Amino acid sequence: MSTRTQPYHHGNLRPVLVDTAVELARSTGPDGVVLREVARRAGVSHNAAYRHFEDRGALLAEVADRAMTQLEQAMRARADAVTATDPVQRAVDRLGETGRAYVEFAIAEPGLFAVAFTSPEGVAEHRDPDSAAGPYAFLNAVLDDLVEVGVLPRERRAGADEACWAMVHGFAELHVHGPLREVPAEAREEMLESVLAVIRRGLIGQDPA
Amino acid sequence: MSTRTQPYHHGNLRPVLVDTAVELARSTGPDGVVLREVARRAGVSHNAAYRHFEDRGALLAEVADRAMTQLEQAMRARADAVTATDPVQRAVDRLGETGRAYVEFAIAEPGLFAVAFTSPEGVAEHRDPDSAAGPYAFLNAVLDDLVEVGVLPRERRAGADEACWAMVHGFAELHVHGPLREVPAEAREEMLESVLAVIRRGLIGQDPA
């Protein structure tokens, strides 16, 4: 009689749950990642997720880690696409592209970006304390290259990472969820260039285009 | 028989609700502002708030506006406390103090800061599109002074506001909710100084202490 449409055990539930949660986060942000909805979409009963995640927070933390990885890959891809051959120009361009990629990702994937950097009730506890290690490490490598090439004075290297990160992160926040979210794309890109120029002058001391 | 401990009509509910919501936001952030809890603390039944606010979002938007005002006042106070008499030094110091106040407020009042800049489900609709006008306008005034005094080249004035705002906002976000939230206060302050120095060099071109 039992037509057994679905096996009792899913067999591969955990990754499916994470994928589903990522999809949900993309379209509706952190608050949209609702355990019961994730379960529904995965074709499984509510509660099934509790066999694989201690908490809703634990699932969200997993999504956040994935988002961080995607962000890092976006940065890396843009930086590696720089074509300049002159070492100085190349290092400078790579810094700019890294920043552009950061903002671009935030704009293109606001939900994932929000999850990556948000630690609402009960999520923080489950997050790797340095889940941002990937993007941050990459930025540091780019900055080290600037020193190597001789365009960033070594005595200014300390704090440069924070400055770059804060700048693009703030820009992204303001434009994604913040008060500047209504600014049209064209004006935003213009602003970004001018902001990146400030960073360039602040670090390098000149403005080699 | 009815000992009438409380009058049926509160008589002054709306402001009390806002105050209570602000208090709640201070201690638990946006998600902590729960309509039923606000009502409870105000000694009134759930639903009473619906006579004064269309929505939970409307109440939260009101809290956000208050937070913005407080932020602006904090910036203004710090900037006005600058003692330098030399016009150039004074203008430069005022910019630094404005930035410090921004970050200081975010650290001291993480809940309010989060509410001020968050637009979760159904809050954005109720918010004044430029609720950040206060702090932003003040920053612009400070930057205009820098031009007036001759230390900020006029052709760099455009975009300078965005750069300053993005920098301190990003710094605050990273340290309040973000990946740098575990950084101890001392190290954070050191980072802030170095970040402010980058902005100073990026705008003014030199580093007058």
Place this chain on the structure above:
DNA sequence: ATCCGATGTGGACACCGACAACATCAACCG
């Protein structure tokens, strides 16, 4: 063949935001 631990289910509970119907009360109008 049997047992057992891992995995999935169904049901419950407390909490929340929102809606609807009703209660109270003051101000206004005759």
Place this chain on the structure above:
DNA sequence: CGGTTGATGTTGTCGGTGTCCACATCGGAT
């Protein structure tokens, strides 16, 4: 002075959510 009306507050309810508990199923080790 009495009635009506509109603003304000209350109770009850509904659907939705996270989480806990007891139970069901099933594959692999014994």
